[in-house]
Amino acid sequence: MAKKTTAKKKTKKADKKKNIKSSPKKQAKADLKKLRAMCYSDDKVATYIPGFDELIQGGFKRNSVNLIAGNAGTGKTIFAAQFLINGAIKKKEPGIYITFEEKKDKFYLDMACLGYDLQKLEDEGLFVYLEYTPEQVRNVLIEGGGVIDSIIEKIKAKRLVIDSITSFSLLYEEELSKKEAALSLFELINKWGCTALLTSQNEAEREDQVKVSLEFEVDSVILLYHMKAKGERLRALEILKMRRTQHSQKTYEITINANGIKINKNKIIKMSL
Numbered sequence: 244m245a246k247k248t249t250a251k252k253k254t255k256k257a258d259k260k261k262n263i264k265s266s267p268k269k270q271a272k273a274d275l276k277k278l279r280a281m282c283y284s285d286d287k288v289a290t291y292i293p294g295f296d297e298l299i300q301g302g303f304k305r306n307s308v309n310l311i312a313g314n315a316g317t318g319k320t321i322f323a324a325q326f327l328i329n330g331a332i333k334k335k336e337p338g339i340y341i342t343f344e345e346k347k348d349k350f351y352l353d354m355a356c357l358g359y360d361l362q363k364l365e366d367e368g369l370f371v372y373l374e375y376t377p378e379q380v381r382n383v384l385i386e387g388g389g390v391i392d393s394i395i396e397k398i399k400a401k402r403l404v405i406d407s408i409t410s411f412s413l414l415y416e417e418e419l420s421k422k423e424a425a426l427s428l429f430e431l432i433n434k435w436g437c438t439a440l441l442t443s444q445n446e447a448e449r450e451d452q453v454k455v456s457l458e459f460e461v462d463s464v465i466l467l468y469h470m471k472a473k474g475e476r477l478r479a480l481e482i483l484k485m486r487r488t489q490h491s492q493k494t495y496e497i498t499i500n501a502n503g504i505k506i507n508k509n510k511i512i513k514m515s516l
């Protein structure tokens with residue numbers, strides 16, 4: 244009898260260790276608790292863009308696909324580049340920048356103007372610049388990774404930028420095939436284990452309106468503005484959505500200067516943009 248009780252006690256102890264509950268109801272509750280803890284885990288990928296991470300509880304979700312959208316000259320490329328460069332410098336997380344639009348020399352010079360030495364990061368294996376045509380990316384999708392697979396594997400990339408997704412979307416005429424292609428791209432990003440930031444043009448006809456393709460498919464949407472108010476242009480940023488995150492609901496003034504982008508969290512834009 245005594246032996247039986249000891250054995251029972253032992254099983255109970257082992258179950259407790261493995262978090263196995265005595266009833267299915269209790270087990271389901273424990274599983275849900277575990278999942279919720281996972282949702283709000285601190286596994287965040289900080290952008291280190293001054294003033295930004297605190298608006299989104301510390302950074303992007305690891306392995307998420309995020310979109311930064313705005314009109315021409317709103318700062319999409321600089322924001323995306325800072326996300327990669329800061330990760331490489333501060334966390335030694337290698338990043339890959341895929342572009343359809345920028346030329347390498349021009350891009351490296353633009354970044355040098357902001358104080359970043361991309362050639363040095365490239366030599367250290369922390370940065371890869373890839374100029375791809377949208378057709379080449381389409382082939383990567385068809386091949387299920389292809390060349391990009393091996394580059395990601397080689398440098399062990401953790402962050403990825405596609406600048407911009409608009410040119411890629413233009414390859415597909417029908418809305419459905421556009422979405423299907425985007426979803427296969429997101430699946431690949433997931434397979435690569437990267438946290439991604441895609442830039443996108445604002446497709447609305449009016450400057451004060453926003454129409455972004457793939458807004459429903461991505462994990463987050465950040466909007467950038469460069470609006471004319473009282474004869475002067477004003478830069479601003481807002482987070483339109485970010486899944487599983489209690490993000491800020493405000494629109495903040497931002498500045499771009501020789502040090503890059505900075506969010507002025509004390510300057511909230513009250514007018515409707």
Ligand SMILES: Nc1ncnc2c1ncn2[C@@H]1O[C@H](COP(=O)(O)OP(=O)(O)OP(=O)(O)O)[C@@H](O)[C@H]1O
Pocket residue numbers: 313314315316317318319320321322356357499500501502
């Ligand atoms: N070194 C700098 N000093 C001050 N402002 C700068 C500097 N570099 C860029 N800017 C500002 O940032 C703007 C361009 O930012 P960026 O290239 O990131 O915009 P974008 O949204 O990617 O534009 P596009 O839609 O044309 O690709 C410039 O028009 C300028 O106003």
Ligand SMILES: [Mg+2]
Pocket residue numbers: 319320321406
């Ligand atoms: Mg750009």
